[in-house]
Amino acid sequence: MYFPEGLMLDPNHPQVSTLSLFxxxxxxxxxxxxxxxxxxxxxxxxxxGFATLSLLLILSGSMTVFLIVRGKRDFARLRFTKGRIELSGIQATMVTVFVVLFGGTLGLIAMNIVNQ
Incomplete structure (x- = not known):
């Protein structure tokens, strides 16, 4: 197959926006x-307190509704992607920090329940 000089084939490297991932x-x-x-x-x-639980429930619910709408757009854009979706360096760092925070928070919650 012949490609003219200067023509570059852009491989399919889809990415999720950093704001959506965050x-x-x-x-x-x-x-x-x-x-x-x-x-x-x-x-x-x-x-x-009841106020704490209510505020966090409202925050979690509203973020979930917002991200359902945004997620439909993200997944529609990535629907025909084959293979993996690559993360940028900052996105990989965010995911790593998130996993550490998630595990640490679960550990703290479990320790608070056990120590009571």
């Missing part, structure tokens, strides 16, 4: 906090 991770973390506070309310002597 939003997805923060939403997951907020739901983790919500479920952790509910677990503390049920299993612990320390009772988080």
């Amino acid at each position: 939003g997805y991770m923060i939403t997951i973390l907020s739901w983790e906090f919500e479920l952790g506070l509910a677990a503390l309310l049920i299993f612990s002597n320390k009772k988080p």
